Amino acid sequence: GAGVSQSPSNKVTEKGKDVELRCDxxxxxxxxxxxxxxxxxGLEFLIYFQGNSAPDKSGLPSDRFSAERTGGSVSTLTIxxxxxxxxxxxxxxxxxxxxxGATSNEQFFGPGTRLTVL
Amino acid sequence: xxxxxxxxxQVNVAEGNPLTVKCTYSVSGNxxxxxxxxxxxxxxxFLLKYITGDNLVKGSYGxxxxxxxxxxxxxxxxxxxxxxxxxxxxxxVRVQPGGGNxxxxxxxxxxxxxx
Numbered sequence: 001g002a003g004v005s006q007s008p009s010n011k012v013t014e015k016g017k018d019v020e021l022r023c024d025x026x027x028x029x030x031x032x033x034x035x036x037x038x039x040x041x042g043l044e045f046l047i048y049f050q051g052n053s054a055p056d057k058s059g060l061p062s063d064r065f066s067a068e069r070t071g072g073s074v075s076t077l078t079i080x081x082x083x084x085x086x087x088x089x090x091x092x093x094x095x096x097x098x099x100x101g102a103t104s105n106e107q108f109f110g111p112g113t114r115l116t117v118l
Numbered sequence: 119x120x121x122x123x124x125x126x127x128q129v130n131v132a133e134g135n136p137l138t139v140k141c142t143y144s145v146s147g148n149x150x151x152x153x154x155x156x157x158x159x160x161x162x163x164f165l166l167k168y169i170t171g172d173n174l175v176k177g178s179y180g181x182x183x184x185x186x187x188x189x190x191x192x193x194x195x196x197x198x199x200x201x202x203x204x205x206x207x208x209x210x211v212r213v214q215p216g217g218g219n220x221x222x223x224x225x226x227x228x229x230x231x232x233x
Contacts, residue, residue: 004161031219042225043162043208056220091161095219106152107221109161 002026004110006092012116013082021077021113025094032075033107034067037089046090049075082117089114120145122211124224131199131231139194139227141209151192152210152221153183162208168192179203199231 005024013019025032034046045059049069060066064082069075079086093107121144131137143149150169154162166177173185183194192209206228210221 033220035223043210043221043223045220045222048220050219059220093162105219106164106167107219108164109154111159111161 004092004094004108006090006110006113008113009111010114010116012118014118015084016081018078018080019082019115021079021090021115023075023077023092023094023110025073025075025092026096026108027073029094029096029108030072031095032069033093033095034075034077035091035093037091037112039088043091046077079115082115084117087115087117120149120211120213120222122209122222122224124207124209124227126227127225128228128230131229133201133231133233134198137196137199137203137229137231139207139209139229141192141194141224142190143192143209143211144190145211145213147213150212151183151185152212153177153181153192153194154208154210154223156206156208156226158205165194165207199229201231201233204229204231 007022030051032049035043036046037043047067048056064080067077089112091109091112093109095105095107123142125140152167153165155165156162165181166175166183168175168185176182181196183192185192206226208226209224212221
């Protein structure tokens with residue numbers, strides 16, 4: 001089956017513009033995550049959606065960042081008034097039903113969107 | 119708070135030699151530990167995970183990792199490296215219970231396997 005897909009694969013924008021990044025998770029996966037990968041800084045958690053629960057936004061770096069997940073599937077990460085420090089690769093991941101028991105499901109990652117803010 | 123440390127930015131090894139990529143963690147609970155690999159211009163691919171049970175975990179592409187609770191480590195190993203193993207490797211931890219399944223990643227280790 002299809003994996004996690006993200007679009008666009010590359011985005012170049014000017015400082016101050018708004019951008020939208022899209023993630024299509026694996027069909028049937030109830031949990032969706034956004035991470036940011038900056039050069040030399042590993043992956044930074046941004047936001048997490050699980051089913052109909054309120055999202056965990058604890059990783060969003062500022063109020064310029066927001067995300068939505070419509071219909072429990074596709075998600076859009078929006079960055080308003082982009083800054084040069086927003087340049088990074090934005091990765092989306094999904095996993096199937098979150099388990100609070102003895103198992104933990106691995107996350108499946110998309111190829112990422114490389115954002116460059118000039 | 120949970121954290122992961124990958125002390126080596128880069129590891130170089132000759133093809134055919136054993137490789138080790140180090141990872142240590144810090145959590146206040148039971149850790150779930152993961153290794154992911156990232157090839158150039160690709161997303162992360164899952165390699166293996168430790169949840170509970172046997173401390174030696176076997177994963178994809180001949181990789182394995184050993185959970186050591188006393189040393190809070192989860193080093194990635196492979197008995198015989200291949201040039202095609204050259205990639206960026208990430209260790210990650212999640213705490214159970216709680217944690218919401220979000221992962222905390224290390225900063226990554228670049229593995230370079232040479233002929």
